[in-house]
Amino acid sequence: MDQGFSHNTACQIVGINSRTGRRWRNGYNPTAGKKGAPPVRGQVAPQVGPSRYLREEDRIHIADRVREKVSIREIARELGRAPSTISREVRRNRHPTNGQYRPHAAQARADARRPRPKPSKIGQNPELRAYIQDHLHKRWSPEQIVQSLRRAFPERAEMQVCHETIYQALYVQGRGELRRELARALRTGRAIRKPRRLAQQRQPRYSTPMVMISERPAEADDRAVPGHWEGDCIIGKNSGSAIGTLVERTTRYVMLVHLPIDRSAERMRDALVETMATLPTHLKRSLTWDQGSEMGAHNEFSMATGMPVYFCDPASPWQRGSNENTNGLLRQYFPKGIDLSVHTREHLDTVAAELNARPRKTLDWDTPAERLATLLIASK
CATH class of the missing domain: 3.30.420.10 (Ribonuclease H-like superfamily/Ribonuclease H)
Structure with missing residues (x-):
């Protein structure tokens, strides 16, 4: 299936029943007479050391402790994570219907969200794009446009973005959804960012070097x-x-x-x-x-x-x-x-x-x- 085959075709190639294929893909919970099993995955070298993202073993630990009704803060202490990380993980990756947190399904949902780049909100919404372009022509700043959108469309989440999204749509070549000439309406008049965080690009504080x-x-x-x-x-x-x-x-x-x-x-x-x-x-x-x-x-x-x-x-x-x-x-x-x-x-x-x-x-x-x-x- 990673090579683009459908589920049924992949099962035929491997020579297994379609139901067995689903068990391999999704794993299954333990029953009275049989142990549960995680999804079958390719051989991947195990990661060592701390990770920015939750791993599958972290999600298994979370699921076990949630089932035992342990508090979110206690789980966070055990994993060395912030409580907000655990709370957000359980809320975002639990089953949408019954609300249960299943670790292997949660891992699959997280993996599906990770690929980049994602389609931009401005590029997918012509109404939003027209509103932003119109107000950029009026020389409004992106932050002013964002606040205006929140007031004009308080109940429509698809019509609300942050100001950084507007800057990205103006500056990022190849996927900027707004016309580049609109950047001239910005206060700076620049069509590209001017990075200031690199040491060699910072202006010295004093004309004479400091002695620390x-x-x-x-x-x-x-x-x-x-x-x-x-x-x-x-x-x-x-x-x-x-x-x-x-x-x-x-x-x-x-x-x-x-x-x-x-x-x-x-x-x-x-x-x-x-x-x-x-x-x-x-x-x-x-x-x-x-x-x-x-x-x-x-x-x-x-x-x-x-x-x-x-x-x-x-x-x-x-x-x-x-x-x-x-x-x-x-x-x-x-x-x-x-x-x-x-x-x-x-x-x-x-x-x-x-x-x-x-x-x-x-x-x-x-x-x-x-x-x-x-x-x-x-x-x-």
């Missing part, structure tokens, strides 16, 4: 040597204002950077240079920052101060833990959703002095100001 935190000296990691700082910004209402925050890793001493206008790379560079100018040389060893755009002029800052800048990995705030903790403390003074540009340089100095005068458990109840004063006296 993995290259920061070991002395900064263990906080034994003072002079290594962590920095960031707290952002005001509608991202329209900001205050720069600096924390020394050894003493937890805080300095606030005044940014009355904006946090552009040039203004941040100048404000940081001005702030760091108040420190002695031995307390200016390095600065660690996240990959925010405000540090675009990091190389110029380093040349002006002699402090190398190290950048954290993306989405890794714990790499600047002291600074993140300090930002949380500062929200007592500068709550979220307010305009931060109204605060003067003098007010920022007052807030920083209050924080530096608080005793810290991590400093054996010394204050950051006391620890910094001790370092300054020792250096003279």
Whole structure:
């Protein structure tokens, strides 16, 4: 039958009864006097290791446990799968009439759904295709068209698609069901996708290459040597204002950077240079920052101060833990959703002095100001 013969013809070629052929194809359940048997399949090398898809042995296990009335979550734990995977498998592949879950029939249904490519919804429905083309001519975005379809045809599933389906119909050569010239109506005007996930196709974040935190000296990691700082910004209402925050890793001493206008790379560079100018040389060893755009002029800052800048990995705030903790403390003074540009340089100095005068458990109840004063006296 895999070679295209009908069931009866295949049985004649093999030399068996048609009923026996059905048993070979579909398997059969055990009865009082006979064991059950799975479908007869060709010799396939057994798969080893974890699989993205459920295998036949997984489906046999599911069927046995469902028959024993075990919960879906327990079955998922036994197979190392998500509960939603098991629930979806039972719902999609059970018998459409009596609702029973039979593993070999479920495997056959899953195999039948797997072949690609599948016919597109847009290509099979002229009414849907005409609706989409008409609204693309009106320069609607695919997402707007999708939402319009849901409102116009709430009870007709065949008239509803996701916006990615529309993009596929425009972009994919050979099976795109919409005319390629309609792509010009998109906001980008592109007739092909522009991939951005490949490393060689990404635009560099800064004009000067970053030095990552993995290259920061070991002395900064263990906080034994003072002079290594962590920095960031707290952002005001509608991202329209900001205050720069600096924390020394050894003493937890805080300095606030005044940014009355904006946090552009040039203004941040100048404000940081001005702030760091108040420190002695031995307390200016390095600065660690996240990959925010405000540090675009990091190389110029380093040349002006002699402090190398190290950048954290993306989405890794714990790499600047002291600074993140300090930002949380500062929200007592500068709550979220307010305009931060109204605060003067003098007010920022007052807030920083209050924080530096608080005793810290991590400093054996010394204050950051006391620890910094001790370092300054020792250096003279």
